[in-house]
Amino acid sequence: MPIIEVNSVTKEFKRRKKRPGLWGSLSGLVSPTYEVITAVDAVSFTIERGEMIGYIGPNGAGKSTTIKMLSGILVPTSGKISVLSLDPSRQRPEHTRHIGVVFGQRTSLWWDVPVADSLRLLRDVYKVPEARYRQNLERFTDLLGLGEFIHVPVRQLSLGQRVRADIAAALMHDPSILFLDEPTIGVDVISKERLRNFIREINAEQGITVLLTTHDMNEIEKLCTRVAFIDHGRILYDGSLEAISSRYSSEKVLAVEFEEEIPDFTLAGATLRRSEGRKKWFAFNRSETPASTLIAEISNHYPVADLTVTDVEIEAVIRAMYGDQARRVRES
Numbered sequence: 001m002p003i004i005e006v007n008s009v010t011k012e013f014k015r016r017k018k019r020p021g022l023w024g025s026l027s028g029l030v031s032p033t034y035e036v037i038t039a040v041d042a043v044s045f046t047i048e049r050g051e052m053i054g055y056i057g058p059n060g061a062g063k064s065t066t067i068k069m070l071s072g073i074l075v076p077t078s079g080k081i082s083v084l085s086l087d088p089s090r091q092r093p094e095h096t097r098h099i100g101v102v103f104g105q106r107t108s109l110w111w112d113v114p115v116a117d118s119l120r121l122l123r124d125v126y127k128v129p130e131a132r133y134r135q136n137l138e139r140f141t142d143l144l145g146l147g148e149f150i151h152v153p154v155r156q157l158s159l160g161q162r163v164r165a166d167i168a169a170a171l172m173h174d175p176s177i178l179f180l181d182e183p184t185i186g187v188d189v190i191s192k193e194r195l196r197n198f199i200r201e202i203n204a205e206q207g208i209t210v211l212l213t214t215h216d217m218n219e220i221e222k223l224c225t226r227v228a229f230i231d232h233g234r235i236l237y238d239g240s241l242e243a244i245s246s247r248y249s250s251e252k253v254l255a256v257e258f259e260e261e262i263p264d265f266t267l268a269g270a271t272l273r274r275s276e277g278r279k280k281w282f283a284f285n286r287s288e289t290p291a292s293t294l295i296a297e298i299s300n301h302y303p304v305a306d307l308t309v310t311d312v313e314i315e316a317v318i319r320a321m322y323g324d325q326a327r328r329v330r331e332s
């Protein structure tokens with residue numbers, strides 16, 4: 001049975017409509033008009049225990065709103081959410097015991113309190129047995145490198161340190177599900193790598209179910225086998241990362257560096273995408289034209305210094321998907 005079930009969930013926000021100009025602002029005060037924003041639009045998915053899912057989409061797509069509903073912070077306008085057979089918003093105190101939530105953009109720790117004290121407070125709130133608390137503290141200190149700042153108040157921490165402290169706090173009560181909303185935003189490369197390893201480890205070794213939002217595709221590729229794309233509140237794709245990659249990535253890029261500057265030319269089976277100094281980039285579909293044909297054709301006619309064939313990146317794959325969706329919307 002799935003651990004999380006989201007069934008046709010919609011979240012609407014009512015937002016005060018601003019009218020242009022001074023007169024508009026004034027009349028808005030007297031008789032305000034509202035517009036309804038559908039942040040999440042009839043979204044359905046299920047998550048099995050132990051899965052690690054990347055929940056991705058452009059700004060304003062509805063990712064954070066979904067996570068807030070899953071963690072009981074927001075109540076859906078319609079539809080049903082069940083997490084471990086609980087309704088997150090209606091059964092919030094019980095629900096909270098089973099989940100950990102991290103919002104990379106803001107901390108859930110006490111601002112003026114040293115990290116160690118915050119963690120101890122959480123131990124009390126969740127009534128974590130002392131032995132288990134010590135065990136967790138030791139493990140998190142080790143894996144997340146909390147030692148260097150554990151006695152520093154949260155307000156004095158760097159962003160990367162703060163996020164690490166937040167993740168430790170979210171896991172102190174041994175939740176079975178972890179929601180991570182942009183956990184590595186603004187975090188440097190080394191700390192990112194460390195956080196990723198940590199997330200991978202808690203998922204693999206403790207079987208914690210993880211739902212992760214991020215704009216860092218590298219992160220998704222490293223952590224998730226399943227991805228769900230949301231755009232304008234709707235899920236466009238939910239499935240394996242591999243399947244979309246292969247669906248869209250039969251396109252490859254051939255980068256050629258010539259020994260001298262060459263005027264642009266056409267090449268059968270490929271499209272010239274970019275030309276810069278002695279370099280040119282051609283896009284081609286490998287299932288229609290083998291790279292070797294193009295390479296032979298080019299080197300027969302021009303002095304080639306260097307050649308590389310690369311895959312289209314996952315970012316481009318996603319952009320293509322969003323592009324497709326945008327076209328569908330415009331056509332309908």
Ligand SMILES: Nc1ncnc2c1ncn2[C@@H]1O[C@H](COP(=O)(O)OP(=O)(O)OP(=O)(O)O)[C@@H](O)[C@H]1O
Pocket residue numbers: 013014015037038039057058059060061062063064065066
């Ligand atoms: N409290 C609110 N009141 C009104 N509108 C809101 C509220 N929270 C979110 N929205 C709107 O709902 C939509 C979805 O927002 P959400 O924060 O879920 O996006 P997101 O996918 O997390 O984006 P990002 O990648 O920028 O974090 C946006 O249009 C946003 O402006």
Ligand SMILES: [Mg+2]
Pocket residue numbers: 063064065181
């Ligand atoms: Mg967000």
